[in-house]
Amino acid sequence: xxxxxxxxxxxKQSPASPEQFSMRALARDLDVPVMTIYNYVAxxxxxYELVVNHLLGSVRVPAPDAGPWDxxxxxxxxxxxxxxxxxPSVMMGRLGGSAVEATRLSDGxxxxxxxxxxxDNEAVVAFATxxxxxxxxxxxxxxxxxxxxxxxxxxxxxxxxxxxxDEIFERGFDIVVHGLKTRFAHGRDRRRIRPTQS
Amino acid sequence: xxxxxxxxxxxKQSPASPEQFSMRALARDLDVPVMTIYNYVAxxxxxYELVVNHLLGSVRVPAPDAGPWDxxxxxxxxxxxxxxxxxPSVMMGRLGGSAVEATRLSDGxxxxxxxxxxxDNEAVVAFATxxxxxxxxxxxxxxxxxxxxxxxxxxxxxxxxxxxxDEIFERGFDIVVHGLKTRFAHGRDRRRIRPTQS
DNA sequence: ACCTGAACACCGTTCAAGT
DNA sequence: ACCTGAACACCGTTCAAGT
Numbered sequence: 001x002x003x004x005x006x007x008x009x010x011x012k013q014s015p016a017s018p019e020q021f022s023m024r025a026l027a028r029d030l031d032v033p034v035m036t037i038y039n040y041v042a043x044x045x046x047x048y049e050l051v052v053n054h055l056l057g058s059v060r061v062p063a064p065d066a067g068p069w070d071x072x073x074x075x076x077x078x079x080x081x082x083x084x085x086x087x088p089s090v091m092m093g094r095l096g097g098s099a100v101e102a103t104r105l106s107d108g109x110x111x112x113x114x115x116x117x118x119x120d121n122e123a124v125v126a127f128a129t130x131x132x133x134x135x136x137x138x139x140x141x142x143x144x145x146x147x148x149x150x151x152x153x154x155x156x157x158x159x160x161x162x163x164x165x166d167e168i169f170e171r172g173f174d175i176v177v178h179g180l181k182t183r184f185a186h187g188r189d190r191r192r193i194r195p196t197q198s
Numbered sequence: 199x200x201x202x203x204x205x206x207x208x209x210k211q212s213p214a215s216p217e218q219f220s221m222r223a224l225a226r227d228l229d230v231p232v233m234t235i236y237n238y239v240a241x242x243x244x245x246y247e248l249v250v251n252h253l254l255g256s257v258r259v260p261a262p263d264a265g266p267w268d269x270x271x272x273x274x275x276x277x278x279x280x281x282x283x284x285x286p287s288v289m290m291g292r293l294g295g296s297a298v299e300a301t302r303l304s305d306g307x308x309x310x311x312x313x314x315x316x317x318d319n320e321a322v323v324a325f326a327t328x329x330x331x332x333x334x335x336x337x338x339x340x341x342x343x344x345x346x347x348x349x350x351x352x353x354x355x356x357x358x359x360x361x362x363x364d365e366i367f368e369r370g371f372d373i374v375v376h377g378l379k380t381r382f383a384h385g386r387d388r389r390r391i392r393p394t395q396s
Numbered sequence: 397a398c399c400t401g402a403a404c405a406c407c408g409t410t411c412a413a414g415t
Numbered sequence: 416a417c418c419t420g421a422a423c424a425c426c427g428t429t430c431a432a433g434t
Contacts (some may be wrong), residue, residue, distance in 0.1 A: 015300035018216070020218070022404080023407085023408065023409090024407070033418085033419055034249075034408090034409095034419085034420095035410095035420080036420075038409080039417075044408065044409090045411075065338075077221070109353070122354060124357050124360075124361060125357055125370070127350070127352075128350060128353065128361065128370060129373045131338075132331060132334035132366070132370055133330060135333070135334035135338060136329075136331055136334030136337065137330055138334075139333045139334065139337055140330060140333060144416095146290065152325070152326060152329060154254050154304045154308070155322050155326065156323055158308060158318050158325075159315075160319060166313060168323075168326045168327075168330070172323070172326060172330050173288070174381060175295070175323070175381050176377055177377070177397065178376070178377035179252070179373035179374055179375070179380070180378045181377045181380075182377070183372060183373050185245075217426095220425085220426065220427085221426085221427065222425080222426070231399085231400055231401080232400085232427090232428095233399075233401080234399070234400070237399070237400095242427065
């Protein structure tokens with residue numbers, strides 16, 4: 001029995017909400033006494049961290065020559081959303097915290113913002129806004145996974161059809177990026193000559 | 199014993215996370231047998247809905263003559279954040295759901311967007327983005343309430359100081375509004391002659 | 397009719413006893 | 416040294432028995 005097997009078993013449960021994920025059910029699934037897990041993991045929070053690190057470990061930070069800063073940012077956040085969707089219950093706060101892979105991606109975001117020409121003060125606000133946007137999107141994913149139906153049902157009363165979760169993510173990201181560009185007057189790209197489309 | 203007393207007692211607990219809020223602790227606080235609460239509330243989810251309705255009930259939708267659409271939107275979302283901060287554990291999905299007051303505020307947001315000149319298709323995307331932003335901000339509040347320290351510690355490495363939660367909310371809202379205005383080319387205001395500052 | 401104690405089916409984790 | 420059963424201190428909710 002290894003940590004990898006425990007993480008794999010945890011992912012197989014893919015619990016919709018934190019309440020649905022339990023150490024005891026995990027042990028049952030592994031055909032092992034409950035307390036055996038505690039030989040590989042300090043406690044439930046430790047297991048969460050292991051899972052988050054595993055999931056975020058698969059998210060690449062796009063290389064500087066992979067495109068304009070906003071396109072690279074979109075790829076990073078898109079990948080993070082897909083990765084974390086495998087374990088929706090990860091929400092709450094497990095995320096911002098200690099996970100090594102989370103800080104790796106945070107560094108990636110900051111470096112992309114630097115390439116985009118954001119000054120330090122601007123980058124802090126931009127990061128916080130992107131982080132907030134991401135949290136909200138993940139929360140929305142968790143709600144959908146837990147409740148089943150679309151959570152913003154009221155939108156249907158406006159146009160008759162609700163945009164898909166992916167559309168909500170992409171169009172929302174569009175809006176945030178537009179805001180970042182006009183708020184800080186950035187269209188230029190420090191990385192290379194080719195400017196981003198503003 | 200009334201529903202109001204139960205809600206008041208629940209608010210007095212102001213649990214940081216959903217795990218910290220329990221029917222049994224609530225009963226203890228009310229000096230009442232646990233099962234007595236179930237005479238006033240179907241189950242824990244029902245109690246959550248009661249609390250959400252109580253909190254959101256205090257949030258006013260700014261009147262059409264209260265200012266430009268983006269200022270009214272800011273006031274609404276600011277008030278919603280303050281109100282829900284009293285019960286951080288409300289997150290997860292309790293929100294989008296059935297609460298009457300939540301749909302009242304959703305209608306308010308949609309009417310403000312209509313005043314801002316957004317077509318139906320645009321309003322849907324705008325609503326979803328504002329909703330996502332709000333969810334993320336609430337999640338961030340819940341993390342701060344639960345973990346205690348600032349959750350985006352990495353920002354300190356950039357500028358030495360972290361912006362306050364309120365600053366993160368206000369500047370983030372600025373960015374989203376900027377994005378909405380440029381994405382949909384709106385500065386005008388259908389409500390009156392005075393246009394919003396673009 | 398209204399109330400509620402006991403019971404059921406769960407939790408995460410400690411701790412001491414096993415090998 | 417490594418493992419783990421029993422126990423502790425909790426949960427939400429059902430259900431039947433009380434008044």
